[in-house]
Amino acid sequence: MFYLRLARGYRVLDLGRWLLTAAAAAVVAGFLLRALGRALSDPPGAHTAAERLLWCLPPLIAVGWFAAFAARALPAQRPERMTGLTAAGAGPSRLRLLIAGEIALACALGAVVTLLLFLVLRNYLAGPSLAPELGMGVPLPPAAPIALVTLLPLVGGVAAACAVPAVQGLPGRQDPLRAHRFGWPRITAAVLLTVGGTFAELYGLRPAAAYDPKPIGLPAGLGHTSALLLGGWAAAALGAALLLGPLLAGAGRLLALGRPSVRRLLAGRGLTSTARRLSAPLAVLAFTLAVVLTSVRHWVAPGADGAGPVPAAEALLVTGCAVAAAVARLTEIRAARRPVVDTLLRLGGSPRLLASAAVLRWAVAGLLLVATGGLTAVLGAAALG
Template sequence: MFYLRLVRGYRVLDLGRWLLTAMTAAVVAVFLLRALGRALSDPPGAPATLERLLWCLPPLLAIAWFSAIAARALPAQRPERMAGLTAAGAGPRWIRLLIAGELALACALGAVATLLLFLVLRNDIAGPTLAPELGMGVPLPPAAPVALLALLPLAGGLAAALAVRPGERLPGSEEPDRAQRFGPLHTTVAVLLTLGGVFTELYALRPAAAYDPRTLGLPADLGRTNAALLGGWAVAALGLALLTGPLLAGLGRLLALGRPSPRRLLAGRGLTSAARPLSAPLAVLGFTVAVVLTSIRHWVAPGASGTGWLPAAEALLVTGCVVAAVLARLAELRTLRRPGNAALLRLGASPRLLFGAALLRWAAAGGVVLATGALTSVLGAGLLT
């Protein structure tokens, strides 16, 4: 009943986030129940059963990631709701649990909707094409779908509960804000990982290694590779992801270097202050888009064997969750920037100046994502050659 009372005060953004979480959970539940249906239809001990369950991990991670970003954005976007809960006696830990429960409830409702559709289709409604996917003709163990679908609210709620750490400021909390700078150790590790991964893959792609055995099979019909290529690409991708934040902060300082114009100064200071909260979502976005584009390029290449609908559907779902997480983080930062923008307007700054600074800030952040994502994609293309 408490969450139903909260729904009465939902705005369009709140309702959209809640419905998007429920719809994403419903799609992930389709993948889980399909794996269950195929496991019921296949003979006992079929090797593809574990592979289908492993294919469900990326969507689960995607919905957990989106739930975490949405949970972190909610206190900043709805301070009046947080203040009301604080006035009612809810402390910071209880508020975090309420936010996690709200997202877990959305995941649970999406999973229940898919389960009802699954049970209806199993009632001799689905045709012969869907019969193997639903496990028709085989008794359904009651605990199996419940155990699988319980993963959705568990993943969403746990990620949301862990997303807002106790050291961050919430209504009723007196902990100081975290430092927004990237230390030299972080930058050095990121650069070393990137260079080490690039050199490892270049060594594995030397002309003398053209006939090295490729013993590792990649999923989604992406061919075969060897440990040096895969390890080099993975290390370089991790290094580029860790390097996204320092690049954002460094580019912000570069914009404000010297005697900048007011537009450059506002854009540079804003990008530097937003580097840490933007680094993780933009790094995940660049990595995801690079992997998806590299896979699509391999699938549509001449002579490629093609792939089924499952990898394409999962790529679309994961990309959608990552883009939604980035938009949620941008909305959070926009809310936090409103008091400063209002003060600048009162001091005489023109809206055109603020809009130009925002455009410059977005262009700089987009350039960083394009640079890291393009290098990840190029290394991935070398991995699949």
């Protein structure tokens, strides 16, 4: 009853976030139920059921990632809701559980809709092409689809509960945007990983490299690669992801260096203060886009086997969840910066000046995102050959 009353006060942004979570959960539930249907249709002794379930792991993680960022952005977007719940007697732990329950309900709705569609299609409504995917003609164990569908609200609820800090849900106790410094151990480790992984991959690509007698077969028709190339690319990608936050903070300090104009000063200080919060979603977004673009380039290359509909759908879902998580973090940062913007406007700052500073800030962040993602994509394309 509480969530029904809560839904009556939904705005467009709240409804969009809730529907996006439900839609993503519905797609992942479709992947899980397809794996179940194929496991029922396969002959005894086939060892592909575990592989199909592993294919469902990336989109499941992507839905949990998006659920975490959507839940974390909710207290900043709707402070009046948090104020009302606190006035009604809800403490920090209760607020976390309420937010996690809202996300879990969205995931449960999407999963139940997919389960109903799966059961309807299994009732001999699907064509012969979909019969192996649904396991038609084979008795369906009742516990199997229920366990798979229950997994989605569990992952979404746990991710949401872990993402919201206990003190952030209280009004007036939101963490202000401060310029956090990145420690030298992290920067040094990120640089070493990036440089070491790049040199390892270049060493594996040298003309005199020996033929690898045990190549690693990649899934989704991506061909083969060697352990050195794959390990070098993974290390360089991890290093580039860890390096994005310090690069954002360093770019903000460079913008405000010397005797900057007001626009440069506002853009630099704003970029430095948001570097830590932006680093994780932007790094995951850059890595996801790099992997997806590298895979698409390999699939459309002449002579390639291409990819089936399932890898393409999973790539689209993972990319959408990464983009949605980045947008959720941006809305959270915008809500946290609202008091600062109001103060600047009261002091005489023009909206045009603030808008130009924001454009400069996001232009620099976009260039760094393209640089790190481009490096990851180039190294991934070289590893796939």
